[in-house]
Amino acid sequence: MAQTHxxxxxxxxxxxPALPDPWPLAWGWWASALLIIILLTLLYxxxxxxxxxxxxxxxxxxxxxxxxxxxxxxEINTLLRQAALTYFPRxxxxxxxxxxxxxxxxxxxxxxxQGFVSLNDAWTQALYASKxxxxxxxxxxxxxxxxxxxxxxPRSPQHTPAMKRDAAKGDRHV
Numbered sequence: 001m002a003q004t005h006x007x008x009x010x011x012x013x014x015x016x017p018a019l020p021d022p023w024p025l026a027w028g029w030w031a032s033a034l035l036i037i038i039l040l041t042l043l044y045x046x047x048x049x050x051x052x053x054x055x056x057x058x059x060x061x062x063x064x065x066x067x068x069x070x071x072x073x074x075e076i077n078t079l080l081r082q083a084a085l086t087y088f089p090r091x092x093x094x095x096x097x098x099x100x101x102x103x104x105x106x107x108x109x110x111x112x113x114q115g116f117v118s119l120n121d122a123w124t125q126a127l128y129a130s131k132x133x134x135x136x137x138x139x140x141x142x143x144x145x146x147x148x149x150x151x152x153x154p155r156s157p158q159h160t161p162a163m164k165r166d167a168a169k170g171d172r173h174v
Contacts, residue, residue, distance in 0.1 A: 056152075059086055059152070059153075063082070064145065064149070067141065070141065073137060076144045077123070080144055083152060084105075087152055088154065098124065102116040102123065103116070108151035109147060113146050113150050123140055126140060
């Protein structure tokens, strides 16, 4: 005789619940993603600011190196004009000469470093003289070095480098 065996508890099969859906994400994940995006944006802004600042100082350092090799007051004056045209708007610098040029250079310096206007007569004579005394040459070189160290790059936002301004307008000069 065959016995049928029945289970005494009559339990139904187990039905497992569906696995939790990974979407939509919990608010903590959204906050983490937003924080990462903000941090990456800040990192990009800081790096780009440092890169621009380094490029601005590179022009200043190059001008200081050229100043050491300058043999005449005329070369020093040309170097100052090139540096000024690099960092200041062309309209503001290109037409200046004589006393106005010296006043412009002094205006860019803190008051304790100004001295171009007082050197104006010696500077003008040295530009056109065939032979200049060492004291005048050294005074002009010293004042030019002060200007390159303390006036560049300009701290005021109205003075942007000419190259950057022209690139923003889309101008390309050959």
